[in-house]
Amino acid sequence: MERAAQGDVVLVEYTGTLDDGTVFDHSEEPQEVTLGEGTINPAFEETLIGMAPGETKTVFLPAKKAYGPHKMRLVFRIRRKKLNLPEEPVPGGIARVSLENGKSSLVTIKEVSERWVVVDANHPLAGKDLTFSLTLMEIRRRA
Structure with missing residues (x-):
């Protein structure tokens, strides 16, 4: 089974929720990401590497790794x-x-x-712990 690796272009669907389960963001359509380019949160990249198409994993981001503390x-x-x-x-x-x-x-x-x-003037999600569900939809090509 093919697994995502550094340099791959992948299609990902995601849903972001707060501690109380409130959905604050979700992908309307699968998002294209090139793994290793640093265009997404490092925790997302680490999670996606090694995933197979159709697989779903959860990523927890404490506030300090998401949008930082509320100042x-x-x-x-x-x-x-x-x-x-x-x-x-x-x-x-x-x-x-x-x-x-x-x-x-x-x-x-x-x-x-x-x-x-x-x-x-804080980001609306500053000071909040975030949970993301990531589903790898497709591995388009290897770089």
């Missing part, structure tokens, strides 16, 4: 009028804010008051 220094207050939002901000919404370095960042709106908005 309180990335939660801050902004004057509402500085946000320049096209619509009324609501908790749980997403906004783009301008940073002092001239760049911009997407943030999650946490709290809204008359004058202030509390935003969180």
Whole structure:
């Protein structure tokens, strides 16, 4: 039986879940990956190497190996009028804010008051342990 090896191009389907079973991501279609190129999480590559088409394995990523810890220094207050939002901000919404370095960042709106908005610039999955189910669908070719 053919098994995936370093340098192979493989098709993979995946589902990502949180500790409570909530699905936060899944492949709509099989994703093409070249093993060894470093384009996916190293834990995924390690898991896929040696798998056969049709085989499914589970990968657990603790928060520090996924999106890192949730950093309180990335939660801050902004004057509402500085946000320049096209619509009324609501908790749980997403906004783009301008940073002092001239760049911009997407943030999650946490709290809204008359004058202030509390935003969180952490990745939405920061601080969360993640579990992925990986299914190797096909080994397309050897490099």
